[in-house]
Amino acid sequence: MDGLEAIPWSERISLFRYALLSALVAGTVCPLLGVFLHVRRTSFYGIALPQFATAGVVFGFVALPWWIEHVGLGGVDLAEATRDSHAVMNYHLAWSNVFTFGGLFALLALSRRGGSEVGRVAGAFAIAAAATLLFGRMSPVGKGFVDELIAGELLGVGLHEFETLAVLYGLAALLFVLFRRDLLLVSYDRESAQVLGKRVFAIEALLTLVTGIVVSSGTMFLGPVILFGLIVLPAIAARAWARSMSSYYVLAIGFGLLAVVLGVVASFEFDLPLGAAIAGAAAVLLLPGFLARRG
């Protein structure tokens, strides 16, 4: 962001409006998912799955030459595809989905065998992180792109990416609102949900689907760091203050949006990568709850 300090705030906001709007959308929807992951004691999924999605996007670049030669991408040639990743956005989104859902289903299948959930998810994260770096070295766009993706330089998000993200996250938010009671009941007391006649398997599949949508599209457009920050941290920060489930949802979204605003300010003021600044701000918001508990 060289030379950014010379641009007035109003112009910066206008210039990066799609990135900022995308971050605000993520600040609203990711904490909602985080609430369910946190109370179901599966917050680690919020760390491991974005890493899978990142590996998927980077693998997309590795496979790009072969894909263009054998399958084709609507007339886009390799030079254009590697120069401007916007041109092949849907291609990368598809790879992000394949890796996210692949990782998610693998973790769910392995969880049926028992053993340590934390160990499994930590192992999955390590594998996905290593794969990301290895794919990065093998890809035609090289290590620089991977570093940028991981750092969360989301200021380049344009109208098309914002629109796609808004539609997908809007769908996720709608599903959360429509099924909030079923998701709560199945998460809190699975057996009672069964006795009450709820289709428990379908509701859990819905949560899996929403998790996949939020993580794969969020990682693709915004990078994994902001996803780590906005899925996991606001839900933990809000739990310290929530006195009911209704207040928990509102507080988590509030902390998510506050983290975005503080992160944007910090990023613009101190020339920091926006995604990492937002995740950092979300981490700072953990402090009051932590101190209040100690007090």
Next chain:
Amino acid sequence: MSANDSALLVAQHAAFGYGRRAVVSNVDLAIEPGDFLGIVGPNGAGKTTLFRGLLGLLPPLEGRVERRARAIGYVPQREALDALFPVTVEEVVQMGAFGKLRGLRRLPASERERAIACLERVGLADRRSAPFSTLSGGQRQRGLIARALMVEPELMLLDEPTTGVDRAAQARILELLVELNASRRLAVLLVSHQISMVRSTVQRVLWVADGRVRAGRAAEMLAPENLDKLYSAVGRPAGDEE
């Protein structure tokens, strides 16, 4: 046990277990309105398997189970509910109405009022805004009974309702169940390892041991001299309380 038309739950030659292995078999049982039954037996004998089978959480491996009650209230073990959820007592009780609600519909005012009435019934109305996890063991159990009452049950099934609570709280829970059983002809089936509690509270007992279920009157089956006979085959486990 012959099943009348009025029976709320009927099991005929039913077997329950996991995979293909039956843990309890040849279960014949009919629960009528106003019945008060307890499932007892040594640890590991299959009490929970029978309970889950009757509740519908395990499909029968053989025979059949008919749940004819218009509504069944279920009270799980309170330890199964995670304190990480910041739910209030009122929110927990309102979950009992979730079975009737779809989509965006708000919980109707009538259901909210009924949740409060159920909390009053169990003596917890003044704690309705408290986080559920801050209640004592006995209070949490009564909160879960209030949730089960939300479905207006004809039959209530309770999993170890008095385990881990002090004697005063235990007495209060049992008083409540006896009162519901008597005033509403609510049929009650509970599973417990607390023999003395079951003997003094329930009318009939389902004794589970060696994969079989024996039914009888509580006062007779759980008389000290009979208990010695019942336990003689398997030995009285340390976890069972007399």
